[in-house]
Amino acid sequence: MDGNTAFNPANDFIGTTDHQSLNFKTNNTNRLAINNIGDIVIPSAQQTLQFAATTTSNRPMMQMFTSDTSNRDRMIVAHLPGFPNWGIEYCDTNDVIYLRSFFGRKFGFELISGHMGIGVENPAFPLDAVGRIRLLSGTITVFVL
Secondary structure, rough: OOOHHHHHOOOOOOOOOOOOOOEEEEOOOEEEEOOOOEEEEEOOOOEEEEEOOOOOOOOOEEEEOOOOOOOOOOOEEEEEOOOEEEEEEOOOOOEEEEEEEEOOEEEEEOOOOOOOEEEOOOOOOOEEOOOOOOOEOOOOOEEOO
């Protein structure tokens, strides 16, 4: 390969012409693939991160798992490399999204029931909170508990 000297994208490219995935390996292990519909897939032993091509409407931009509904809990977004457990976490077995801090799970949103927990990991009510609560209507306090 001579770099991009006299490069013609119609004839000169890295890829496939037979509707197969383009795989990248290191140490004989798949590390990255661009599948036959344009998704970028980063596999690992435990799970796969996939960035989907925008070939259809409402297709997820990112998929965390390849199959099953009992995958390990996984951080979706972490604050910093030094704080890998601060941020947004997804619990696949219970279908709950958590907001986490140094002190653990602070907010939980159950996707199946729609319940929201504040200081409660598994909310049993539409709004399930630990501690004091105040409801405001504009600048007027409606209720304090």
